[in-house]
Amino acid sequence: MIVRNLLKASQSNRKIVSPEGNWESTRLLLKEDNMGFSFHITTIYKGADFDMHYQNHLESVYCIAGEGEIETTADGKKYAISPGTVYALDKHDKHTLRAFEEMTMACVFNPPLNGKEVHNAEGAYELEAETIAE
Ligand code: 9YT
Numbered sequence: 019m020i021v022r023n024l025l026k027a028s029q030s031n032r033k034i035v036s037p038e039g040n041w042e043s044t045r046l047l048l049k050e051d052n053m054g055f056s057f058h059i060t061t062i063y064k065g066a067d068f069d070m071h072y073q074n075h076l077e078s079v080y081c082i083a084g085e086g087e088i089e090t091t092a093d094g095k096k097y098a099i100s101p102g103t104v105y106a107l108d109k110h111d112k113h114t115l116r117a118f119e120e121m122t123m124a125c126v127f128n129p130p131l132n133g134k135e136v137h138n139a140e141g142a143y144e145l146e147a148e149t150i151a152e
Contacts, residue, residue, distance in 0.1 A: 022046050024059055031150045037136055040066040049130040050149060056130035062086065062117040070141035071112040076128045078106040084121030089114040112141075 027033070028044040035042045043060040047053055062084070069091070086099045091112040097105065099121065107113065127143075133150035135143040 020047070020051055028059075032133075034134065034136065038068065039063070040068045043125070045131060045133060045150070047130070048133050048150065050133075051130075054128065054130065056127045058125045058127070058131075060123045060125050062115065062121040062123060064117055064120045066117045067114065068141070069112070069114050070137065071110070072107055072127075073110055073140065073142045074129075074145050075131075075143060076107060076110070078104065078126045080104045080124040082122040082124060084117060084119050086115065086117040086119075086121050089116070 024044060024046065027046055032046065033042060033044045041060055041062045043058045045056060045058045047055070047057040049056065059082075060079075071091075081099050081101055081103045083101055084099075087096050088099060088105055089096045091114065097103075099105070129145070131143060132147040134148035138144060
């Protein structure tokens with residue numbers, strides 16, 4: 019059994035802050051937990067507007083709080099995000115995420131993240147990355 023606490027984890031090296039200043043994320047479950055996915059609670063800062071393209075991962079995101087939108091790059095479609103919205107990047111969809119106010123999101127990645135990933139130049143996470151050292 020694995021039991022963790024978001025507040026405690028956010029005060030540890032499980033919290034990653036984006037170098038570009040768009041988000042911060044507390045990575046509650048990682049590859050080393052052997053669940054087959056990773057699970058994160060992510061804050062997207064108000065006014066964030068940035069591109070991502072998870073070429074190596076499938077991601078599902080559930081909005082807990084805040085308002086924003088996601089635009090799929092291939093067709094320019096925009097989808098509103100508000101509490102209760104879930105989106106799944108089932109086709110590794112390239113996308114733009116915009117936060118009209120601060121958003122709190124629960125994110126799941128398959129395969130799981132190692133721990134220290136930040137976006138590369140294409141807005142993807144590499145498959146290999148440093149793990150967190152407890
Ligand atoms: C919504 C979103 O940014 N998902 C990506 C996960 C988060 N940035 C993280 O933990 O890296």
